Amino acid sequence: MGTMTNTLTVEKAKTSKIKDVDFDNLSFGSIYTDHMLVCDYKDGEWKTPKVVPYQPLTLDPSAKIFHYGQSIFEGMKAYKDDEGSVWLFRPLENFKRLNKSAKRIAIPELPEEYFMEGLTTLLQVEKDWIPQNPGSSLYIRPFILASGTGFHASPADEYKFIIACAPSGAYFSGKVKVLIEENYSRAANGGVGYAKAGGNYAGQFYPTQLAIEKGYNQVIWTDDNEHEYIEEAGAMNIFIRINDTLITGPTSDRILDGITRKSILDIAKDEGIVTEVRKISVTEVVEAAKAGTLKEMFGAGTAAVVSPIASFGYKDTDFDLPELTDSYASRLKKRITDIQYNRAEDKFGWRFKVQ
Ligand code: PLP
Ligand code: COI
Numbered sequence: 001m002g003t004m005t006n007t008l009t010v011e012k013a014k015t016s017k018i019k020d021v022d023f024d025n026l027s028f029g030s031i032y033t034d035h036m037l038v039c040d041y042k043d044g045e046w047k048t049p050k051v052v053p054y055q056p057l058t059l060d061p062s063a064k065i066f067h068y069g070q071s072i073f074e075g076m077k078a079y080k081d082d083e084g085s086v087w088l089f090r091p092l093e094n095f096k097r098l099n100k101s102a103k104r105i106a107i108p109e110l111p112e113e114y115f116m117e118g119l120t121t122l123l124q125v126e127k128d129w130i131p132q133n134p135g136s137s138l139y140i141r142p143f144i145l146a147s148g149t150g151f152h153a154s155p156a157d158e159y160k161f162i163i164a165c166a167p168s169g170a171y172f173s174g175k176v177k178v179l180i181e182e183n184y185s186r187a188a189n190g191g192v193g194y195a196k197a198g199g200n201y202a203g204q205f206y207p208t209q210l211a212i213e214k215g216y217n218q219v220i221w222t223d224d225n226e227h228e229y230i231e232e233a234g235a236m237n238i239f240i241r242i243n244d245t246l247i248t249g250p251t252s253d254r255i256l257d258g259i260t261r262k263s264i265l266d267i268a269k270d271e272g273i274v275t276e277v278r279k280i281s282v283t284e285v286v287e288a289a290k291a292g293t294l295k296e297m298f299g300a301g302t303a304a305v306v307s308p309i310a311s312f313g314y315k316d317t318d319f320d321l322p323e324l325t326d327s328y329a330s331r332l333k334k335r336i337t338d339i340q341y342n343r344a345e346d347k348f349g350w351r352f353k354v355q
Contacts (some may be wrong), residue, residue, distance in 0.1 A: 004113055008121050008274075008292065010035075013053035022053060023131050026169035029139050033129040033165045037118045040147075041108055041159035045049075049118040050175070051125055054164065062149040064156040070146035071198040072101040075235075075302045077137040077166075078123055078354065080130040081138035081342035086123060086354040087339045089302075091116065093259045098142060101195035106155040115142070122163055123354045131167050139168040139303065143198075165321050171303040172217065179216040180282055180333065181207060182315065185224035186232065187254035194253055217314060218299070222282060224254070233261040236299030236307065237261035240280055241328055242288045243295065247276045260336070261302040266348060267335045273328060282314060289319040297321060298329040302354045306333035 010054055013034040021031060032054050039049035064070050071239040074094045079087045095116065119142070123130075130138040142163045148156025184207035187193020192200060204219065211219045220238065223229040232238055237258040239248045246268050251257045268275050288294035289312075297309040308329040311320045338344035339351060 001012050004048055004117065008049055008051070010051040010116055010121065010125060011053065012125075018128060020237075021167065023133055023136070025138050025165065026131060026133070026167055028168045028171045029141070029166045031166060033126045033138075033167070034102060035125050036120060036165075037122045037161075037163040038119060039110075039114055039161040041161070042157075045280050046108070046110060046114055046161070049114050049161070051118075051122050057160070057162075058151045059147055060128055062151060064146035064148055064150065067151065068146070068153060069197070069199040069202070070105055070107060070156060071143065072098065072105050072107060073099050073103075073141060073143035073196050073198065075196075076140040077302055077340070077343045078130050078140060079137050080132045082132075084132075085342065086120075086127060086130055087340065087342050088123075088352040088354060090259050090263070090350045091119065091352050094142070097196065097257065097259075098144070101197060102144060104192055104195040105197050107146070107159060110144070110161055115306070118161075120354050121162060122165070126165055128256070129165065129167050133169075136167065136169050139166045141165070168303075171305075172307050174217060176291070176299065176307050177216045177318075178218045178220045178309050178312045179211040179214065180220045180230070180285075180312055180314040181211075181222055182227050183207075184219075185227075186221040188224045190252050192226065194256060196256065201235070208234065214313070220312065228281050230282060230285065231255055233299040233309070236301035237302060238303050239264065239298050239328075240285060240297075241296035242284070243293050245274045245276055246328055247278065249280055258301055260302055260305070263336055263348075264300050264306070264332050265351065268328070270300075270347075271331060271335070285312075286314055286319070289321075294319075295322065295324065296327055296329055304331075305337065 016034050035051050037055045040047045076094050102109050144161045146156035147160045148158035208219050218234040220233050221231045299307045306329050311318050339346050
């Protein structure tokens with residue numbers, strides 16, 4: 001891993017906001033803990049990270065983040081088990097993906113120890129903020145933004161790497177209804193769809209708003225060329241069960257290589273479920289819905305965990321999915337959350353203890 005040249009410092013907040021938090025009624029990502037990690041990139045290097053009280057940032061109006069959207073982020077969770085121990089799920093995968101995103105957005109890559117030591121130190125400080133309530137966890141948002149200035153359209157010379165945390169409950173409340181997108185695209189070949197670049201999400205807001213106005217929660221993105229192949233569901237990868245086969249699209253330039261997605265594929269195989277990673281067309285899904293062979297659709301991601309889709313809309317028709325008692329979604333969600341919350345054996349070696 002290597003070591004840091006200087007010791008990571010912790011500046012404690014004078015007061016804590018924790019007593020104002022209703023841990024029994026947490027929404028997703030809307031209240032923040034007392035501290036954050038900050039690490040500056042200056043003079044061609046990442047400086048030693050610091051844990052400081054959670055606070056607003058002061059940035060010059062010409063900072064490149066504001067003009068050219070040079071920013072990337074990650075999404076992770078910390079889980080507390082019944083004994084009060086704290087766990088992360090495959091954190092190095094998030095670290096690697098952060099640097100993959102950094103490279104694509106011309107942001108300097110971060111050393112692994114800055115990410116891992118920064119994250120674990122912050123979590124030790126914020127241990128009391130990690131909820132123990134069922135279905136809740138501490139959502140962790142590592143991100144990098146271009147703080148360097150200039151209207152010249154070129155990469156900044158200064159950046160900030162920050163980790164902020166939010167005790168969170170479920171991402172979706174209630175049933176998820178999705179609309180298969182026929183006009184707009186989230187990503188294109190050669191583009192930045194595989195990176196967790198802030199701008200990818202800004203570009204989704206307007207088409208998603210249009211879908212929400214029509215009564216859906218989320219857009220299902222299709223390929224930018226023909227709008228014929230199913231790609232992703234907003235901030236989730238998508239799985240489709242036809243008969244007893246579980247299908248998800250292959251990763252590409254256009255699809256985020258989700259950690260939940262690949263974990264679900266491994267768990268499904270371990271459960272003896274037949275999986276296929278292949279292109280899946282809208283026609284195939286609509287035909288299966290009509291024939292009654294479309295059993296399930298669900299989204300998978302850190303924030304949304306495994307979110308069953310209750311119905312999908314396509315060309316002005318809504319198709320309802322059956323309500324199954326022993327669905328793949330519920331089996332797979334149980335398996336993955338049992339690993340995350342340290343309730344079951346971790347045969348894949350995915351859990352990481354924060355100590
Ligand atoms: N797809 C997109 C576009 C996302 O933003 C996310 C969220 O991180 C995912 C998929 C799921 O990825 P992961 O399982 O690594 O959280
Ligand atoms: C996550 O699943 O962690 C994400 O980053 C989704 C986010 C856009 C809410």
